[in-house]
Amino acid sequence: MPRHSLAEFDALPYPILDVRAPIEFAQGHVPGALSLPLFTDEERARIGTAYKQVSQERAVHMGLEFFGPKMSAMVKQAKKLAPGKEVRLHCWRGGMRSGAVLWLLELAGFKVHLLDKGYKDYRRAVLASFAAPRPWRVLGGLTGSGKTDVLRVLAAAHGQPVLDLEGLAHHKGSAFGAIGQPAQPTQEQFENNLAAALEQLPPDVPVWVEDESRQIGRLTIPLPMFEQMRQAPRYVLQVPREARVAKLAAEYGAENPAELAAAIERLHKRLGGLATQQALAAVEAGDFERMVERVLDYYDKTYTHGLTPRSGEQALTLVPVAGCNPAENAATLLRTVAASGI
Incomplete structure (x- = not known):
């Protein structure tokens, strides 16, 4: 599981899969990135509410309940987006969402390059560049x-x-x-x-x-x-x-x-x-x-x-x-x- 700095991630030639929710992708994404959301906007909101109002454990269990039935469809979609089966991958902070999809895609035979610290680190670099x-x-x-x-x-x-x-x-x-x-x-x-x-x-x-x-x-x-x-x-x-x-x-x-x-x-x-x-x-x-x-x-x-x-x-x-x-x-x-x- 290669975990890359932003500079290393940028230098790789493979497609970028963004596993954040559609609303996050629409707000802003790495130019050229492809959307492969782990959760819908509604699912993400419900998980966030469970995390804040119940517990982290409840939020994780809810995420797994949403993730399980869609694993096969996500692999099929990933193959369409990246037929070469080698990809760059990120979520917001390089945490659970990208980790879960990384596990799934590697299980399906993909080689996955993960952005350490995720899109949040990318945005920090964007703002600093100006x-x-x-x-x-x-x-x-x-x-x-x-x-x-x-x-x-x-x-x-x-x-x-x-x-x-x-x-x-x-x-x-x-x-x-x-x-x-x-x-x-x-x-x-x-x-x-x-x-x-x-x-x-x-x-x-x-x-x-x-x-x-x-x-x-x-x-x-x-x-x-x-x-x-x-x-x-x-x-x-x-x-x-x-x-x-x-x-x-x-x-x-x-x-x-x-x-x-x-x-x-x-x-x-x-x-x-x-x-x-x-x-x-x-x-x-x-x-x-x-x-x-x-x-x-x-x-x-x-x-x-x-x-x-x-x-x-x-x-x-x-x-x-x-x-x-x-x-x-x-x-x-x-x-x-x-x-x-x-």
């Missing part, structure tokens, strides 16, 4: 500047390390940010996915990241990492307003008008009554450039206010560009970086 210092380059620009497109070109065409926070968060970071996106993960899963993405990046080479507020939709960038981003060199694309309006109108014109109207309603207090009504009327008329014009005033004002120098910030460099061509803008950006020496 405090690790690393160099950042922050890409800013007013709404509609095509920052995400430029980041993709930097990664694909220039081999630059890039962290796509909005992609991980399934949100574009504004009142309209959820439109056309998958449902956002839980905060815990966002952190797990973020830590996994960071692990794939070089620790000593500047990583490009988009200039974000700490909130992306309902998710929050971990504070230690966010503080590093706020102190990093910032390059701000200066894209003409007409180019930004055209880009945003083309993007949002393809979306559901009802969702656009709902997003505008959420901005009512910030836009004011007249601008809100004009934007809603533009959506109804299919005039998406006019809709964008009405909303963009608010976003431009808000972001421009955020361009004031930040405490501890190394540098803020303006990067004038002609339009929203991501390939051209990425090349201009890299020339600016080379010239600045930062």
